[in-house]
Amino acid sequence: MAKNQNADITWKDSGVPVATRFDDPYFSLEDGLAETRHVFLSGNDLPARFAPGFHVAELGFGTGLNMLATFLLWRDAGAPTGVRFTSFEAFPMAADDIAKALGAFPEARAVAAPFLSAWGDGVRSFDLDGFAVDVITGDARQTLPAWQDKADAWFLDGFSPAKNPELWGDELMKQVGAHTAPGGTFATYTAAGFVRRGLDAAGFDVERSPGYGRKRHMSRGTLRP
Ligand SMILES: C[S@@+](CC[C@H](N)C(=O)[O-])C[C@H]1O[C@@H](n2cnc3c(N)ncnc32)[C@H](O)[C@@H]1O
Numbered sequence: 033m034a035k036n037q038n039a040d041i042t043w044k045d046s047g048v049p050v051a052t053r054f055d056d057p058y059f060s061l062e063d064g065l066a067e068t069r070h071v072f073l074s075g076n077d078l079p080a081r082f083a084p085g086f087h088v089a090e091l092g093f094g095t096g097l098n099m100l101a102t103f104l105l106w107r108d109a110g111a112p113t114g115v116r117f118t119s120f121e122a123f124p125m126a127a128d129d130i131a132k133a134l135g136a137f138p139e140a141r142a143v144a145a146p147f148l149s150a151w152g153d154g155v156r157s158f159d160l161d162g163f164a165v166d167v168i169t170g171d172a173r174q175t176l177p178a179w180q181d182k183a184d185a186w187f188l189d190g191f192s193p194a195k196n197p198e199l200w201g202d203e204l205m206k207q208v209g210a211h212t213a214p215g216g217t218f219a220t221y222t223a224a225g226f227v228r229r230g231l232d233a234a235g236f237d238v239e240r241s242p243g244y245g246r247k248r249h250m251s252r253g254t255l256r257p
Contacts, residue, residue: 037122039126040052041125044061047135072098072189073101073105076186078185087183089118089120089181089186090186090188091189091190096147100134114164117163119168124156183211185216185219187218188200188208188222194224205231208234209235214257218252219250219251220250222250223249231253236254237255
């Protein structure tokens, strides 16, 4: 897979962006922000675990909606210092496409201007009122093994495992485990068996919990001591 290619987008009538390369939407057709809050934020016990220096990491930055939802929650939790959000993305979206996609979520769009301005200038590391964001471009199968850090909470948000299996493979899940701090967690919208087995093999206690909307199950887990 070539590095730093841009995302090619088509749009559903509902305004949801779809990645042409993967033939899959970037977020829930029902309500992407509510799904993010249910799956990734509650799924990682946030905001309760926010503390100075807490580090969130994500596979699949996409529109930045998860990042902005995390920023909003962090801000409402009193903006503890040194909280970081690192995301891995192979096919960055154009700033105009991101702005259009975020238009569906006024709460997120309202705080997105500094992010969109940095992103439009090609800046991938920026700071939102003390919330530090770093987007590492390139195929996560290469960039995550080279990452010199560990996350306290992972958002596993590739496209569906059937359409984007490379972002859910056993080797990459092992890398997620190896880049998780003691007591760290993951959450993902999928309950696909091979993903759950891969995360178990990577060192997580994996549990199935109620999914968002029409999805019966999602998965979450904690790194075994
Ligand atoms: C469902 S979207 C993520 C949505 C995003 N979290 C948001 O808040 O909008 C999946 C993302 O994974 C990215 N992706 C797919 N394969 C990848 C790979 N091998 N390495 C890194 N990113 C990848 C896609 O380009 C896409 O942006």
